Amino acid sequence: MTTETPEPVSFPRRHARTQRFTLGAPRAFTVAPDGSRVVFLRSSSGTDRANSLWLLDPSDGRERLAADPGVLLGGTAERLPPEELARRERSREGGAGIVGYATDAAVELAAFALSGRLFTAELRAGTARELRVPGPVVDPRPSPDGRLVAYVARGALRVTGADGTDGTDGTDSADGTGGENGGKASPGADGVPATTARTLAEPESDQVTYGLAEFIAAEEMGRSRGFWWSPDSDRLLVARVDDTPVRRWWISDPAQPERDPRHVPYPAAGTPNAEVRLFVYGLDGTRTEVVWDRARFPYLARVHWSAAGAPLLLVQARDQRGQLFLAVDPDTGTTRMVHADEDPIWLDLFPGVPCWSPSGQLVRITDEGGARVLAVGERPLTGGQLHVRAVLDVTSDDALVQASAGERAAAPEIGELHVYRVNELGVERLSEEPGVHSAVRSGGVTVLVSATLDRPGGRARVLRDGKPVATIRSYAEEPGFSPRVLLTQGGARQIPCAVLMPTDYPGDTSLPVLLDPYGGPHGARVLAAHNAHLTSQWFADQGFAVVVADGRGTPGRSPAWEKAIRDDVAAVALQDQVDALQALAADHPLDLGRVAIRGWSFGGYLAALAVLRRPDVFHAAVVGAPVTDLRLYDTHYQERYLGLPQEGPEIYRRNSLVDDAGLVDAAEPARPMMIIHGLADDNVVVAHSLRLSSALLAAGRPHEVLPLAGVTHMTPQETVAENLLRLQLDFLRRSLDLPAPEAP
Known part of the structure; x- marks a missing residue:
C-alpha cells in the first residue's frame, strides 16, 4: 500500500491564510513607565486571527498570557457592533480577538472590547474579567489613575468604575438614570456581575456621536480617537461629531437583495464635512465647550493632553494650507495660539x-x-x-x-x-542593520521592531539602556522562499525602485514586465524588508520581471518630492512609472514589448491611467478598487492634492479616469483591463469601477469586471484573497499572450 505525498499548499493560499504572513507576529507594544513590563498583542500561530494580550518581563525575558479572548468569551464566536466594524475598516484591521487595548498611566490596568463587551486585565496580578455595562462597547480607555474606564456605546460616552462600581457615590445606575443598586455590582443572568455606568455625553440625534472619530479623521488624518482623559483623571476632552450636513450614500450588497442597503454619510470632495466640536466634561456632568475659529479651521486633526502642559490641539483649514497649534484652558474652554503654520501647497500631519x-x-x-x-x-x-x-x-x-x-x-x-x-x-x-525599523520606549526600556531584506518577517527586540535583553517570540509562518530583489534607482530623478527576477532565472533572455506599484501618497512600496516583496516575487516566479517604483508623491524623500503632484497627480505619478521602467530597461533584461501593470486603490488608479494614457508603453492592466472619478473621493484627501472641485473643475477633469480623452480616441490601441472591486467598499465605493466600465463600454474598449460580493476595501476573506492572485495571473498571461505553465 502506497501513501501519497500531500500536495504542498500554494503561496496564494498561504499568503491569504496567514494574512500576508502577519498572523502570529507580536504587535501593539506598550512599555510600563518603570520599565518592568512590556505589553503586546499576539495570536497563537501563523494562521490564528484571534489576538491575545501578553506581557513580557524585561528582567528575565519571560512571557505571560494576560488575557485570552477564547476563554473570556467562553468559546463563543465574536459578534462585532457596526461601530467597531467601521473602526477596523478605517484602520485596515483584519485580525480578531483583542485587536486594540488601552492602559492606565502606570500600565497596570488594560481595557479592551470583545463582541461589544467591556473587559479589563490587571496586568500585575495576571487576571482578566468582564465588566457588565450597557453596550455595545467601543474604544474603552482607563483613566490615568486606573480607577475608571470610559467608553462609547451607541454614540454616547459613558464612564464606569474599574472595580465593578460606577466610581462615584452610587447615585447613578447602568442606564444613567439613577437606581436602587447604590453603585454596587449585582450578578447578571450568566453570573457575570452587572456594573453600573454613568452617561457623560448623550447624543441629541441619530446623526450625532460623542467620543468617536469622524470618517475623514480616522481614514485620512490618522486620528482614530474621539476622547482623551486629563492627566489627573478628573475630566475628559470629548469630540462631538454631527453628521447632519454630510451627504448620504447607499452601500448595498446586490448578492443579498433581501438585505437593506446601508445608509452612510460620505463627505465627497467639495461637499459638506461633519461638524466637529470639542467639549471638556467633568465627571460630575459639567460641560464646557472648547472655542476656536471653527469656520476657518474646521479640521480637528490632533489632540494631546499630558502632565507637561495644557491640552494641545492641532486644527487645520479646509484647504490644509494653514494650521494652528492651540493650548486649551480646560476651566473656561478658551484657547491661545502656541504656533501657526502656513504652506502654499499643503501641510502634512x-x-x-x-x-x-x-x-x-x-x-x-x-x-x-x-x-x-x-x-x-x-x-x-x-x-x-x-x-x-x-x-x-x-x-x-x-x-x-x-x-x-x-x-x-x-x-x-x-x-x-x-x-x-x-x-x-x-x-x-x-x-x-539596513531595513525598516520603529520603536516604543518608556522607563529606559525600548522595544525595537525591525524588518530586513535577508530575514523573513520582523523581529521585536527589547533593549534596556540600549542593550538587548530579550526578543519577543513571533509565531508568524515563514513563506519558504526569499525575494530575489534589487533595490536601485531609475531615471534622471533617481526614482527609488525594486527589481525582482524569477528565483531560477539564468539571465539569458528578456522577460515580460509587470509593474507592481502603489505609486501615490502615504504608500511607499520600495522597502528594505523581506516580506514587503513576497507577492511581487511570486509573480516574478511565474515568468515576469517585476518592477516596483516609488515616484513623486510617495513618502520618505523630501517635502518637494511629495508635493510635486499638487494639481497634476495623474501626469506626474504616471510619468515617473514610465521613466523608471525605461531607465531600468537599459540595465536589465526587460521586454518592453510586453509590459503589464497591476495595483490596488491608488495603484489601481495608476494602472488604469497607464493603459489609457500610455498604451504605447503599457499593454495590459489589473485595476483594483480604483478611484476613477476624483469628485467621488473624500474631502480631506482629495482636496489636499486638487483643491475644491467647484474652484478647479478642469483640474479634477484632467486627473479623473472617466473624463479621460483616451477612452474615446479610436486612434489609440485598446489595451485589456481587468477591473476588480469589492461591492461592500465604503472607502472607494464601487461606483468608481462601474462608471469606468460604463465609459469603457461606451467607447468600445475591451475590459473585464470582477465584482466581489461582501468584500470591502481591504479584502480580508481568505478564499477571495487567494483566488484574486490566481485570476490576476491568468488575465496577465492571456493579455500578454504568454504560454501557459507546464503541467506538473
Whole structure:
C-alpha cells in the first residue's frame, strides 16, 4: 500500500491564510513607565486571527498570557457592533480577538472590547474579567489613575468604575438614570456581575456621536480617537461629531437583495464635512465647550493632553494650507495660539505630534529649508540629512524619532527607515542593520521592531539602556522562499525602485514586465524588508520581471518630492512609472514589448491611467478598487492634492479616469483591463469601477469586471484573497499572450 505525498499548499493560499504572513507576529507594544513590563498583542500561530494580550518581563525575558479572548468569551464566536466594524475598516484591521487595548498611566490596568463587551486585565496580578455595562462597547480607555474606564456605546460616552462600581457615590445606575443598586455590582443572568455606568455625553440625534472619530479623521488624518482623559483623571476632552450636513450614500450588497442597503454619510470632495466640536466634561456632568475659529479651521486633526502642559490641539483649514497649534484652558474652554503654520501647497500631519516636551516646549515636525525636520520650541534639531516621519517618544533628555535619509544625506538608503535619538547635542542612529525599523520606549526600556531584506518577517527586540535583553517570540509562518530583489534607482530623478527576477532565472533572455506599484501618497512600496516583496516575487516566479517604483508623491524623500503632484497627480505619478521602467530597461533584461501593470486603490488608479494614457508603453492592466472619478473621493484627501472641485473643475477633469480623452480616441490601441472591486467598499465605493466600465463600454474598449460580493476595501476573506492572485495571473498571461505553465 502506497501513501501519497500531500500536495504542498500554494503561496496564494498561504499568503491569504496567514494574512500576508502577519498572523502570529507580536504587535501593539506598550512599555510600563518603570520599565518592568512590556505589553503586546499576539495570536497563537501563523494562521490564528484571534489576538491575545501578553506581557513580557524585561528582567528575565519571560512571557505571560494576560488575557485570552477564547476563554473570556467562553468559546463563543465574536459578534462585532457596526461601530467597531467601521473602526477596523478605517484602520485596515483584519485580525480578531483583542485587536486594540488601552492602559492606565502606570500600565497596570488594560481595557479592551470583545463582541461589544467591556473587559479589563490587571496586568500585575495576571487576571482578566468582564465588566457588565450597557453596550455595545467601543474604544474603552482607563483613566490615568486606573480607577475608571470610559467608553462609547451607541454614540454616547459613558464612564464606569474599574472595580465593578460606577466610581462615584452610587447615585447613578447602568442606564444613567439613577437606581436602587447604590453603585454596587449585582450578578447578571450568566453570573457575570452587572456594573453600573454613568452617561457623560448623550447624543441629541441619530446623526450625532460623542467620543468617536469622524470618517475623514480616522481614514485620512490618522486620528482614530474621539476622547482623551486629563492627566489627573478628573475630566475628559470629548469630540462631538454631527453628521447632519454630510451627504448620504447607499452601500448595498446586490448578492443579498433581501438585505437593506446601508445608509452612510460620505463627505465627497467639495461637499459638506461633519461638524466637529470639542467639549471638556467633568465627571460630575459639567460641560464646557472648547472655542476656536471653527469656520476657518474646521479640521480637528490632533489632540494631546499630558502632565507637561495644557491640552494641545492641532486644527487645520479646509484647504490644509494653514494650521494652528492651540493650548486649551480646560476651566473656561478658551484657547491661545502656541504656533501657526502656513504652506502654499499643503501641510502634512504626522504621528506622535504635536506634543509637549517635559519642559513645556512644543514638539512638532515641520518643513524648513527644503527638509522635513524635528522642531522643539522654535528651534529645528535636525536638518537635510534626515527626513523625519514620526515622533516616537519625548523625554527631558531627548526625542526618539523615525526617519529616512534626507536628500542631503551622505548616501542614499533606498527603502530604509531608522530610529534616531535626537537632542541638543546632535543625532544618533539606534537601529543598525539596513531595513525598516520603529520603536516604543518608556522607563529606559525600548522595544525595537525591525524588518530586513535577508530575514523573513520582523523581529521585536527589547533593549534596556540600549542593550538587548530579550526578543519577543513571533509565531508568524515563514513563506519558504526569499525575494530575489534589487533595490536601485531609475531615471534622471533617481526614482527609488525594486527589481525582482524569477528565483531560477539564468539571465539569458528578456522577460515580460509587470509593474507592481502603489505609486501615490502615504504608500511607499520600495522597502528594505523581506516580506514587503513576497507577492511581487511570486509573480516574478511565474515568468515576469517585476518592477516596483516609488515616484513623486510617495513618502520618505523630501517635502518637494511629495508635493510635486499638487494639481497634476495623474501626469506626474504616471510619468515617473514610465521613466523608471525605461531607465531600468537599459540595465536589465526587460521586454518592453510586453509590459503589464497591476495595483490596488491608488495603484489601481495608476494602472488604469497607464493603459489609457500610455498604451504605447503599457499593454495590459489589473485595476483594483480604483478611484476613477476624483469628485467621488473624500474631502480631506482629495482636496489636499486638487483643491475644491467647484474652484478647479478642469483640474479634477484632467486627473479623473472617466473624463479621460483616451477612452474615446479610436486612434489609440485598446489595451485589456481587468477591473476588480469589492461591492461592500465604503472607502472607494464601487461606483468608481462601474462608471469606468460604463465609459469603457461606451467607447468600445475591451475590459473585464470582477465584482466581489461582501468584500470591502481591504479584502480580508481568505478564499477571495487567494483566488484574486490566481485570476490576476491568468488575465496577465492571456493579455500578454504568454504560454501557459507546464503541467506538473
